[in-house]
Amino acid sequence: xxxxxxxxxxxxxxxxxxxxxxxxxxxxxxxxxxxxxxxxxxxxxxxxxxxxxxxxxxxxxxxxxxxxxxxxxxxxxxxxxxxxxxxxxxxxxxxxxxxxxxxxxxxxxxxxxxxxxxxxxxxxxxxxxxxxxxxxxxxxxxxxxxxxxxxxxxxxxxxxxxxxxxxxxxxxxxxxxxxxxxxxxxxxxxxxxxxxxxxxxxxxxxxxxxxxxxxxxxxxxxxxxxxxxxxxxxxxxxxxxxxxxxxxxxxxxxxxxxxxxxxxxxxxxxxxxxxxxxxxxxxxxxxxxxxxxxxxxxxxxxxxxxxxxxxxxxxxxxxxxxxxxxxxxxxxxx
Amino acid sequence: xxxxxxxxxxxxxxxxxxxxxxxxxxxxxxxxxxxxxxxxxxxxxxxxxxxxxxxxxxxxxxxxxxxxxxxxxxxxxxxxxxxxxxxxxxxxxxxxxxxxxxxxxxxxxxxxxxxxxxxxxxxxxxxxxxxxxxxxxxxxxxxxxxxxxxxxxxxxxxxxxxxxxxxxxxxxxxxxxxxxxxxxxxxxxxxxxxxxxxxxxxxxxxxxxxxxxxxxxxxxxxxxxxxxxxxxxxxxxxxxxxxxxxxxxxxxxxxxxxxxxxxxxxxxxxxxxxxxxxxxxxxxxxxxxxxxxxxxxxxxxxxxxxxxxxxxxxxxxxxxxxxxxxxxxxxxxxxxxxxxxxxxxxxxxxxxxxxxxxxxxxxxxxxxxxxxxxxxxxxxxxxxxxxxxxxxxxxxxxxxxxxxxxxxxxxxxxxxxxxxxxxxx
Numbered sequence: 001x002x003x004x005x006x007x008x009x010x011x012x013x014x015x016x017x018x019x020x021x022x023x024x025x026x027x028x029x030x031x032x033x034x035x036x037x038x039x040x041x042x043x044x045x046x047x048x049x050x051x052x053x054x055x056x057x058x059x060x061x062x063x064x065x066x067x068x069x070x071x072x073x074x075x076x077x078x079x080x081x082x083x084x085x086x087x088x089x090x091x092x093x094x095x096x097x098x099x100x101x102x103x104x105x106x107x108x109x110x111x112x113x114x115x116x117x118x119x120x121x122x123x124x125x126x127x128x129x130x131x132x133x134x135x136x137x138x139x140x141x142x143x144x145x146x147x148x149x150x151x152x153x154x155x156x157x158x159x160x161x162x163x164x165x166x167x168x169x170x171x172x173x174x175x176x177x178x179x180x181x182x183x184x185x186x187x188x189x190x191x192x193x194x195x196x197x198x199x200x201x202x203x204x205x206x207x208x209x210x211x212x213x214x215x216x217x218x219x220x221x222x223x224x225x226x227x228x229x230x231x232x233x234x235x236x237x238x239x240x241x242x243x244x245x246x247x248x249x250x251x252x253x254x255x256x257x258x259x260x261x262x263x264x265x266x267x268x269x270x271x272x273x274x275x276x277x278x279x280x281x282x283x284x285x286x287x288x289x290x291x292x293x294x295x296x297x298x299x300x301x302x303x304x305x306x307x308x309x310x311x312x313x314x315x316x317x318x319x320x321x322x323x324x325x326x327x328x329x330x331x332x333x334x
Numbered sequence: 335x336x337x338x339x340x341x342x343x344x345x346x347x348x349x350x351x352x353x354x355x356x357x358x359x360x361x362x363x364x365x366x367x368x369x370x371x372x373x374x375x376x377x378x379x380x381x382x383x384x385x386x387x388x389x390x391x392x393x394x395x396x397x398x399x400x401x402x403x404x405x406x407x408x409x410x411x412x413x414x415x416x417x418x419x420x421x422x423x424x425x426x427x428x429x430x431x432x433x434x435x436x437x438x439x440x441x442x443x444x445x446x447x448x449x450x451x452x453x454x455x456x457x458x459x460x461x462x463x464x465x466x467x468x469x470x471x472x473x474x475x476x477x478x479x480x481x482x483x484x485x486x487x488x489x490x491x492x493x494x495x496x497x498x499x500x501x502x503x504x505x506x507x508x509x510x511x512x513x514x515x516x517x518x519x520x521x522x523x524x525x526x527x528x529x530x531x532x533x534x535x536x537x538x539x540x541x542x543x544x545x546x547x548x549x550x551x552x553x554x555x556x557x558x559x560x561x562x563x564x565x566x567x568x569x570x571x572x573x574x575x576x577x578x579x580x581x582x583x584x585x586x587x588x589x590x591x592x593x594x595x596x597x598x599x600x601x602x603x604x605x606x607x608x609x610x611x612x613x614x615x616x617x618x619x620x621x622x623x624x625x626x627x628x629x630x631x632x633x634x635x636x637x638x639x640x641x642x643x644x645x646x647x648x649x650x651x652x653x654x655x656x657x658x659x660x661x662x663x664x665x666x667x668x669x670x671x672x673x674x675x676x677x678x679x680x681x682x683x684x685x686x687x688x689x690x691x692x693x694x695x696x697x698x699x700x701x702x703x704x705x706x707x708x709x710x711x712x713x714x715x716x717x718x719x720x721x722x723x724x725x726x727x728x729x730x731x732x733x734x735x736x737x738x739x740x741x742x743x744x745x746x747x748x749x750x751x752x753x754x755x756x757x758x759x
Contacts, residue, residue, distance in 0.1 A: 026686030050688055053721030058682045061717075190681050192717040307678045 020063035067290035074289025077263025082217035090264035095156025100253035103127025125250025186257035186311020202251035209244035214278035261318020352416040359418035379422035379453025426457035437561035458499035477506035496545030520566035661749035696732035
């Protein structure tokens, strides 16, 4: 059953993207959306300008960015879980996202984003990597999962507290407050081809790194000692995995804000379909992550005229799942 | 009665009396009594009353001299020449007195005007608030109806003589739902009422002539309402016009009510002018145009933030923009779509609405500032937006933020700017 579901899931992403293109105000259905895209590929006559603007300038880059970031967050989740050899590890829960957010907030405070669109993703990646490195430094293989999760929680809380402190110190700056608030809710609103262009390089490098590390991660699953005896350079593996997670979470957080629980929710779903081997797990998780965020963002746009933040929806789904997993698995070792 | 109907004779009499009695007067302290001079100032007011120089232009029935505003102006000049205060304080003898003369009931006049002229009643002014400064229309002090009168809560600041005042003239919002200047009432406040607390404000000069006054559920009886309920803005404008007239140390306007009505009439005339010019005429003139619509997106539209953080908020029903759009004769589309408040609306929704006018805020103070034109250009060039009618036909209009966000006269300025731009389209 596992193997039969995997190819089927390949069809999910195009279906989700079509749904996203046909969802929203303006009476534009899937057919019209496809026609618009065809016209840009030189396959059809151009349609009305407004339809073109909505589909090509707004919905398509937004949906593609949601897909890319969904894939990035899901892969970051797989990497984190592989690295800590624990299925309850997740960049959001471990404070990695909070680290990315803190770095970006500090950047906003000093107006760093005015130096170029690349600054915020870079800062966010650095913040995410830093938290991950501190966690790895604190974490010993023999320690329980509770220690790991609580360390991550403490780091995340610390980052959030410093970010709040920055906000409190800059309280007279209304624009800073509203920007950080919108950002901490997570959103794909107003994202365009430019954002997609900035998200692509770090995400592709991160995804490529993850793919490259998949064998070592499989070996690591057997235990640190066995992996080391099988020739895995643990230090190098960790360094590369941290870099990959930093790039993926950093880019995702910088471009769409904080979208929680994707890195927890999706790898679990993928593991149920493909099994624990990273060769299948990584691409499937990327695919399902992409599908999840495209669907969540479509839902967020479809429910009301008012924009719902997708980060809230993923947390609404993810937090109960986390509790359910905790109850089912407990905090014991994997 | 001192003085004569003849102005010159009145001036001679005043000068003679002042020359004789100025030694008994406190030094001229201006409009506000310094707290330490309150007792000599009260005695001086009593002496003025006894000699017939208190309120020369007030009606005889109210204890005044029954003369004209010109006589009062002469009195002010002669007192200034002699270097003595012309009266106890401006708030009592000009503002409170003026408001009661113009708008007070017979009972109120009988209760207050005599003691005020005799220097037995010191008044303070409770208009300014910490959040609103002198912009009376944004007043936050609330007066909630309570049987016979109101229960008033709020905070007033820059109150002169609050510590020594027996009574205060108070502006409070009696109708929370009414537009800016329409829901305010002008009340008389007994400063000894339970719930009134006065704290001095220490000034940079080291002194403290001003006070903060905290009102915590203070009961004000219905008999203390001056002028119409919810009509306090007109009373206040009339009264303040009095103050301005005095500060110039020139003539006094005893026809203060007329001045206040004139101020309101001017605002109403501007609103009426907006109404007559409403783009209804534009609609019939340009056949293709079905309805004039407007949407606001109050995001900061500087180039960099617009790209990264383009989340837009629309000012929908119940916002000041809804009133501005209505005054200018525009249909606020999101309001029509059933939204209220400042609501995050997706860019694709904005494009799908395709309004003819998109109003954004301009960071500059004046509409002809280059920053406004730059904001319009940047906004119109945003991905997706460039296809809208507003972006194609110069319908992206930047209004200075201070007018767009105003709850006072700035709203009319914003409506006028907006209407002028729409009519020029």
